[in-house]
Amino acid sequence: MRHQDSILEYRAGFYLKLALAACLAAVAVFATHAPATRQAYGASALGYTLGTIAALLVLWLMALGVRKRGYRSRLGTVQGWTSAHVYLGASLLVIATLHTGFEFGWNVHTLSYVLMLLVIASGALGVYAYLRYPVLMTKNMADETLEALVLKIADLDRKCRRLALDLPDEVNAIVARGTRSAAREARIGGSLRRQLAGDAVACPTRAAAAELVALGGRYKGEQAALHGQLVSAMARKSVLTDRVRRDLRYRALMHVWLYAHVPLAFALVAALIAHVVSVFYFR
Amino acid sequence: MAKREERRLTGNVFQIGRGAQCQIHLPDTRVALVHARLVLGEHGSVIEADRHRIVYNDREVSGAELRVGDHIEIGPYVLSVETAPPGVALAIAVRVSKRVSTSGTRALYRALLRGPRLSKRRLSYLVFFGVLVLCLAAPIADRLAGDGSTLTRALALGAMQAWNPGPLSRAHAVFGRDCQSCHVRPFVAVAAEDCLGCHRSIRAHGPKEAFRAVSFAAGADLTCMQCHHEHQGGVMASRSPQICAQCHGGARPVAAGAQPIKATDFASDHPGFRLALVDPARPGALRRVAQRDASGAPPQEQSNLKFNHTLHLDPRGVRGPREARTALNCASCHEPGEGGSRMRPVSMERHCARCHSLQFEPGSAARQVPHGSLEQVRTMLREFYARSVLADAPAAQNARGVERVRPGAVVSPEERREAARLADEKASRALRELLETRKVCSTCHYVGRTARGDWQIAPVAISASWMPGASFDHARHATEPCITCHEVRSSRRAEDIAMPDIARCRDCHGGAAATPPKVASDCASCHRFHGGSSAWRELAHAPE
Numbered sequence: 001m002r003h004q005d006s007i008l009e010y011r012a013g014f015y016l017k018l019a020l021a022a023c024l025a026a027v028a029v030f031a032t033h034a035p036a037t038r039q040a041y042g043a044s045a046l047g048y049t050l051g052t053i054a055a056l057l058v059l060w061l062m063a064l065g066v067r068k069r070g071y072r073s074r075l076g077t078v079q080g081w082t083s084a085h086v087y088l089g090a091s092l093l094v095i096a097t098l099h100t101g102f103e104f105g106w107n108v109h110t111l112s113y114v115l116m117l118l119v120i121a122s123g124a125l126g127v128y129a130y131l132r133y134p135v136l137m138t139k140n141m142a143d144e145t146l147e148a149l150v151l152k153i154a155d156l157d158r159k160c161r162r163l164a165l166d167l168p169d170e171v172n173a174i175v176a177r178g179t180r181s182a183a184r185e186a187r188i189g190g191s192l193r194r195q196l197a198g199d200a201v202a203c204p205t206r207a208a209a210a211e212l213v214a215l216g217g218r219y220k221g222e223q224a225a226l227h228g229q230l231v232s233a234m235a236r237k238s239v240l241t242d243r244v245r246r247d248l249r250y251r252a253l254m255h256v257w258l259y260a261h262v263p264l265a266f267a268l269v270a271a272l273i274a275h276v277v278s279v280f281y282f283r
Numbered sequence: 284m285a286k287r288e289e290r291r292l293t294g295n296v297f298q299i300g301r302g303a304q305c306q307i308h309l310p311d312t313r314v315a316l317v318h319a320r321l322v323l324g325e326h327g328s329v330i331e332a333d334r335h336r337i338v339y340n341d342r343e344v345s346g347a348e349l350r351v352g353d354h355i356e357i358g359p360y361v362l363s364v365e366t367a368p369p370g371v372a373l374a375i376a377v378r379v380s381k382r383v384s385t386s387g388t389r390a391l392y393r394a395l396l397r398g399p400r401l402s403k404r405r406l407s408y409l410v411f412f413g414v415l416v417l418c419l420a421a422p423i424a425d426r427l428a429g430d431g432s433t434l435t436r437a438l439a440l441g442a443m444q445a446w447n448p449g450p451l452s453r454a455h456a457v458f459g460r461d462c463q464s465c466h467v468r469p470f471v472a473v474a475a476e477d478c479l480g481c482h483r484s485i486r487a488h489g490p491k492e493a494f495r496a497v498s499f500a501a502g503a504d505l506t507c508m509q510c511h512h513e514h515q516g517g518v519m520a521s522r523s524p525q526i527c528a529q530c531h532g533g534a535r536p537v538a539a540g541a542q543p544i545k546a547t548d549f550a551s552d553h554p555g556f557r558l559a560l561v562d563p564a565r566p567g568a569l570r571r572v573a574q575r576d577a578s579g580a581p582p583q584e585q586s587n588l589k590f591n592h593t594l595h596l597d598p599r600g601v602r603g604p605r606e607a608r609t610a611l612n613c614a615s616c617h618e619p620g621e622g623g624s625r626m627r628p629v630s631m632e633r634h635c636a637r638c639h640s641l642q643f644e645p646g647s648a649a650r651q652v653p654h655g656s657l658e659q660v661r662t663m664l665r666e667f668y669a670r671s672v673l674a675d676a677p678a679a680q681n682a683r684g685v686e687r688v689r690p691g692a693v694v695s696p697e698e699r700r701e702a703a704r705l706a707d708e709k710a711s712r713a714l715r716e717l718l719e720t721r722k723v724c725s726t727c728h729y730v731g732r733t734a735r736g737d738w739q740i741a742p743v744a745i746s747a748s749w750m751p752g753a754s755f756d757h758a759r760h761a762t763e764p765c766i767t768c769h770e771v772r773s774s775r776r777a778e779d780i781a782m783p784d785i786a787r788c789r790d791c792h793g794g795a796a797a798t799p800p801k802v803a804s805d806c807a808s809c810h811r812f813h814g815g816s817s818a819w820r821e822l823a824h825a826p827e
Contacts, residue, residue: 103515108418108445161312165301169315172301176312259403266407267414274418278446282462283472 006131010083018084019091026050030098050099054092055272058116061089062265086127093120108278112271119268122260129257133250140246149244156237163230167223171215171230178208178234196256198249199242206242209234291371297321299357300333307377313358321349321373328373330355349373356380422446426462449514465513478507486813510812522807524548524795531806549804550794555785559751561744563587574784583778587741589727592771592779603638613765623758628747641723643713652717657738660717664710672702672709714738749782753809 008016033046064085068078096116104110141149157179164175194201212231219227298305302316309318315335322329330337331346338356339347347353355362359380367374421442443460451458458464465473479485510526511519524547533545546553557571563585572582595601595616600608616634620627631639631654641651643664650667652660717723718730718738729741766772768783792808793801 103449105447105449106444107447107449108422109448111414111418111445162310164312165310166303172312172315179312259406262403263406263410266411270411270414271418273415274422274445277419278422279448281469282446282466283470 007079007083007086008127008131010079015080015084015087019087022088022091023094026053026095026098044101047099047101050095054096054099055276057088057092057095058268058272061085061092062269065262086123089120089123092116108271108274112268112275115264115268115271119261119264122257122264125257126261129254133254137247137250140243140250146244146247149240149247153237153240153244156233156240160230160233160237163226163233167219167226167230171212171227174208174211174215175230175234178205178212178237192252192256195248195252197245199245201245203238203241203245205234205238209238287376295323299330299362307362307375309357309360309377311358311360314360318357319355321375323372417442418445447514450516452513452515452517452519454519455513473508475506478511488812520807522795522805524805527806527810527812546806548794548796549792549806549808550789550797550801553785556750556753556782558582558749558780558782559746560584561586561746563742563744574780574782582780584746584780586745586777587729587743588745588777589725589729590777592774592781594775596772601638604640613769617765619757623761624754624756625748626757628745635727639723639726641717643717643723657714657740661710661714664713665706668706668709668713669703672706749780754811755809 029046030050064081067073067075067081096113100109100113104113160175160179164172209231212227212234216227216231292306294306297307297320298317299307299309299319299321300317301308301310301312301314305317307321315333317333318335319333319337320331322331328349329346330339330349332344335357336343338344340353340355347355349355349364351364351366353364361378361380363376363378365374365376422445425442443462450456455465465477467473467477509529510521512521513519528547531544531546533547544554556574558574560570560572560582562568562570575581595611596613598610600610602608616629618627619625629635636651636654641654642648643652644650644667647667652663718725724730724740728743731739731741733739760768768787769781771779771781774781791802792804795803795805797803
């Protein structure tokens with residue numbers, strides 16, 4: 001099995017071809033049956049057909065959320081499902097647009113359509129994230145695990161504090177600020193906003209390292225040696241925290257689009273229910 | 284419990300701090316070199332902060348008196364005052380606080396695992412039910428409220444609008460929010476009957492029987508909605524040629540028994556015109572005739588009239604009985620009818636009589652026979668000559684004597700019979716002169732005799748409308764001279780038909796997609812779906 005295939009190249013783009021064929025068929029039927037008769041929109045036989053196909057597609061696309069949690073399911077692979085999800089979801093752009101017959105207004109019908117566009121747009125962000133960030137994450141972690149990095153940071157923290165003990169209070173104050181980050185929560189990771197900010201946050205470790213460097217030359221003898229070691233330890237810790245933050249940022253980016261995609265998809269299903277009920281209520 | 288180590292210190296003042304010189308040594312970055320001092324006095328022990336932060340029983344202080352049970356926080360350390368053993372002034376336990384972790388690893392992991400407060404699932408439920416309430420429940424509440432309580436109405440006001448797929452057409456905008464005006468029953472499609480409730484006088488496209496065998500779409504009856512689409516604003520009637528092409532595209536018979544006609548585009552796919560001719564043999568019945576028959580010859584109209592356009596349109600004019608030559612033009616005889624779209628029928632009295640006098644007696648030039656049936660003419664002539672004969676009678680000249688003899692008996696029966704005979708004879712002579720000798724009637728009419736020898740004028744059968752299926756408007760073509768379409772200058776016989784053929788129309792009119800200089804013309808430019816004239820509706824199924 002070719003595990004390395006991305007979801008876009010799954011089975012040599014089988015679902016891409018399927019989606020393209022569906023789009024072409026829809027366009028062909030629309031072009032031969034619908035134009036200018038003003039019957040193109042939902043209320044025609046063609047409209048009902050396209051609408052039914054689109055609605056069933058939406059329900060099936062929603063089912064990915066169930067399938068990906070069903071670890072015991074043997075109904076295809078999640079990779080295959082995701083590939084189909086991406087391409088068939090994108091095909092809705094054509095099918096549902098033809099279903100509208102290019103009739104738009106301030107109503108539940110167009111609301112459903114707009115929600116669908118938003119779901120597809122957020123899904124496109126997801127595809128981008130799935131293609132881009134895993135590569136960057138591997139590059140960033142460079143054969144290390146997040147846990148190992150965190151342990152290293154904790155070790156460096158201890159080392160910094162130990163080195164600072166024999167140095168004056170001003171150095172200690174700086175080290176305390178610089179190592180508090182690891183000792184206290186919410187300096188790495190934390191809120192979604194902080195996670196997305198990555199290494200662009202005001203990092204206490206980085207600030208401490210800079211301050212320690214600025215103090216250089218003030219000490220003599222054994223204190224100067226200790227200070228030198230402290231500066232290097234703090235600098236190494238700064239590099240590591242930045243790597244951790246970048247990793248957390250990538251992890252956050254890998255998932256943040258789902259906060260738009262999933263709720264919007266549910267909003268879409270609700271709007272579709274209202275849309276279908278309303279068009280059949282007032283036929 | 285962690286292992287406890289005990290140390291005894293002697294002295295009165297003890298330094299607490301990170302520094303090596305401190306008696307109470309707290310090795311941590313967050314502790315100052317000398318953080319605080321512990322002073323033992325005679326009346327008790329005191330802790331004093333050395334410009335640094337200490338927390339005494341959870342309060343930040345600069346110094347405090349120590350009692351058993353107190354605890355002081357310095358950096359990560361907690362110093363607890365314990366009950367001193369005998370001979371000892373003060374006992375203090377030093378431990379690292381659990382509240383401030385030094386390893387950091389666990390805290391870091393806690394941070395990593397913490398997601399945003401609003402989960403995807405909760406957010407999804409929220410928007411799902413939010414949209415359902417706004418887009419489904421509110422409109423239904425609005426609908427159910429109807430003209431109910433003002434509160435319900437105010438709450439749901441306009442929610443129904445959310446279901447409206449588009450603006451109503453101009454004509455139906457008056458219904459506003461009353462959806463049930465057309466949508467009579469929930470979950471049942473609007474049917475033609477719902478439209479016909481108001482549109483009572485609308486004409487069908489053709490006789491119902493004709494379409495019964497030819498279902499319009501997928502076995503369904505012809506419904507209004509096949510051509511008229513509501514909720515798209517503007518006007519509901521579609522002008523799209525594709526709609527007509529559904530049946531007139533040649534794919535299937537137009538109607539049971541009708542001629543198969545294929546017409547999808549005026550410029551490229553439209554049959555030649557057919558003329559509606561009145562058949563003199565079958566009065567009232569129309570016949571459809573192609574403008575060119577198989578041999579290419581134009582059809583002839585059997586109107587039983589004689590007319591020479593060339594003669595009447597002589598540029599030098601025509602000679603009338605009273606005046607010199609008068610030049611005639613089309614408008615001399617062809618006047619626009621009401622509204623200007625069609626021409627009024629030519630009338631003998633209005634258009635011909637000025638020149639074509641029906642006078643019969645040279646002595647009475649002012650008198651003319653009526654332009655009517657032979658019977659009317661004969662009656663008029665008899666009455667005229669009867670009066671004339673009686674006026675000439677000798678008895679009549681002696682009016683006073685007659686009155687004296689007997690009122691009412693002006694002339695004797697013999698004289699009366701003689702006068703009547705004389706009058707009839709004169710009338711017959713005048714009639715014969717009109718019909719035969721002077722050829723007054725036969726100038727325009729075909730005069731003959733029946734088998735019994737009676738005079739007979741061939742019945743006139745003029746087409747009232749040459750193309751009843753087309754809604755032509757002369758007024759809209761007024762910028763063109765008549766002869767552009769009706770070339771009659773060389774026509775010498777009434778049998779000639781001067782109707783333009785499709786090629787002439789195509790000089791200016793293109794198909795639905797035509798661009799200037801051609802006039803874009805779709806089906807509805809000339810044809811009316813809902814039946815135009817009844818003559819056309821009959822014609823639609825008339826034989827060739």
